[in-house]
Amino acid sequence: MGQNQYGKAENRVVRIVRDGATHHIKDLNVSVALSGDMDEVHYSGSNANVLPTDTTKNTVFAFAKEHGIASAERFGIHLARHFVTSQEPIHRARVRVEEYAWERIGTAGEGGHSFVRRGQETRLAQITYDGQEWEVVSGLKDLTVLNSTDSEFRGYAKDAYTTLEETRDRVLATSVFGRWRFNWTDDAQEMPDWETSYEETRQHLLQAFAETYSRSLQQTMYRMGARIIDHRGEIDEVRFSLPNSHHFLVDLKPFGLENDTADGAVYFAADRPYGLIEATVLRDGCEARIPADLTHP
Known part of the structure; x- marks a missing residue:
C-alpha cells in the first residue's frame, strides 16, 4: 500500500452567534482527511481501524457548537488534534477550510441581523497534524x-x-x-x-x-x-x-x-x-x- 487517506469532504457549517440585536456569522466549508494504520481495510476489508466518515462529519458540527469558530485556522486545529489524539490508528489529520465572508447590512443593533456576501473572494486554510508537529497554510x-x-x-x-x-x-x-x-x-x-x-x-x-x-x-x-x-x-x-x-x-x-x-x-x-x-x-x-x-x- 502506498499513501492513502479518507474522510468527509465539504461539510457546510454555518454558525450564528446572537449578541442581542447584533448577530455574528461564520460560514465554512470543511474537509477532513485522515491517514494512519489503514492497510487492512484495503487488503481484507476489515474496518476495525476505520472511524466512519459520518462520524467525522458529526464531529465537525459538534465542534462548531462546543468550541465555536474563532477563526478557520483555530477551528481546524481543534479538529485535527481531536482526530489524532482520540483514535490510536489515526496518525495524521488534514483539515481544509474555505470561509465565505459576509458583511453586515446596516449598523450593529439596527440591521444587525442582515448580511450580504462579500464578493467572490474565499478565505482558505489547511491544517495538518501528525501528533507532534503542526503545519498551517492559510x-x-x-x-x-x-x-x-x-x-x-x-x-x-x-x-x-x-x-x-x-x-x-x-x-x-x-x-x-x-x-x-x-x-x-x-x-x-x-x-x-x-x-x-x-x-x-x-x-x-x-x-x-x-x-x-x-x-x-x-x-x-x-x-x-x-x-x-x-x-x-x-x-x-x-x-x-x-x-x-x-x-x-x-x-x-x-x-x-x-x-x-x-x-x-x-x-x-x-x-x-x-x-x-x-x-x-x-x-x-x-x-x-x-x-x-x-x-x-
Missing part, C-alpha cells in the same frame, strides 16, 4: 484585482511565431490564488492571531499590487510575496498562482473611431486562453513546502 482565492495603468510589457524574447506588440501602457488584471505557510509548528510556540494575520496579509498583498509599477506580472507577484515576508514575521513561505486576465484594446478603425487610451479606451476582456504565472517567495533560509498543485478540498 490563503485566499478568487480575489480579483486590476490596475488600469502603471503596467507595461516590452523587451521580451521573440521568435517566428511572436505576434504580440510591445506596450508601455496596459491593463493588468488577475484573480489571486495565494497561500502562505506559518512558522508555527509546535504547541510550545505562541500561536499567531489568525484573524489579524489574515487581514493584514491580505492588505499587504493588495498594497503591493497597487503600488508596484509593473513591467511584468512576475515582478508584481514577487513584490506581493516579498512584502508579506517583510511585514509578517509569522510567515515563512508565500505561493501565488495568478492568471493574467488579458484586456486587449479593441480595433475600432473599421468604424472610423480611434481607440485612444487617453480618451475613454474600450477593451475586450478575454477569459481564455490566459497566461498563468506561478511562483513561491521564501524567507531566507527556509525551504518551499506548499505543494504547487494544492487545491480544495
Whole structure:
C-alpha cells in the first residue's frame, strides 16, 4: 500500500452567534482527511481501524457548537488534534477550510441581523497534524484585482511565431490564488492571531499590487510575496498562482473611431486562453513546502 487517506469532504457549517440585536456569522466549508494504520481495510476489508466518515462529519458540527469558530485556522486545529489524539490508528489529520465572508447590512443593533456576501473572494486554510508537529497554510482565492495603468510589457524574447506588440501602457488584471505557510509548528510556540494575520496579509498583498509599477506580472507577484515576508514575521513561505486576465484594446478603425487610451479606451476582456504565472517567495533560509498543485478540498 502506498499513501492513502479518507474522510468527509465539504461539510457546510454555518454558525450564528446572537449578541442581542447584533448577530455574528461564520460560514465554512470543511474537509477532513485522515491517514494512519489503514492497510487492512484495503487488503481484507476489515474496518476495525476505520472511524466512519459520518462520524467525522458529526464531529465537525459538534465542534462548531462546543468550541465555536474563532477563526478557520483555530477551528481546524481543534479538529485535527481531536482526530489524532482520540483514535490510536489515526496518525495524521488534514483539515481544509474555505470561509465565505459576509458583511453586515446596516449598523450593529439596527440591521444587525442582515448580511450580504462579500464578493467572490474565499478565505482558505489547511491544517495538518501528525501528533507532534503542526503545519498551517492559510490563503485566499478568487480575489480579483486590476490596475488600469502603471503596467507595461516590452523587451521580451521573440521568435517566428511572436505576434504580440510591445506596450508601455496596459491593463493588468488577475484573480489571486495565494497561500502562505506559518512558522508555527509546535504547541510550545505562541500561536499567531489568525484573524489579524489574515487581514493584514491580505492588505499587504493588495498594497503591493497597487503600488508596484509593473513591467511584468512576475515582478508584481514577487513584490506581493516579498512584502508579506517583510511585514509578517509569522510567515515563512508565500505561493501565488495568478492568471493574467488579458484586456486587449479593441480595433475600432473599421468604424472610423480611434481607440485612444487617453480618451475613454474600450477593451475586450478575454477569459481564455490566459497566461498563468506561478511562483513561491521564501524567507531566507527556509525551504518551499506548499505543494504547487494544492487545491480544495
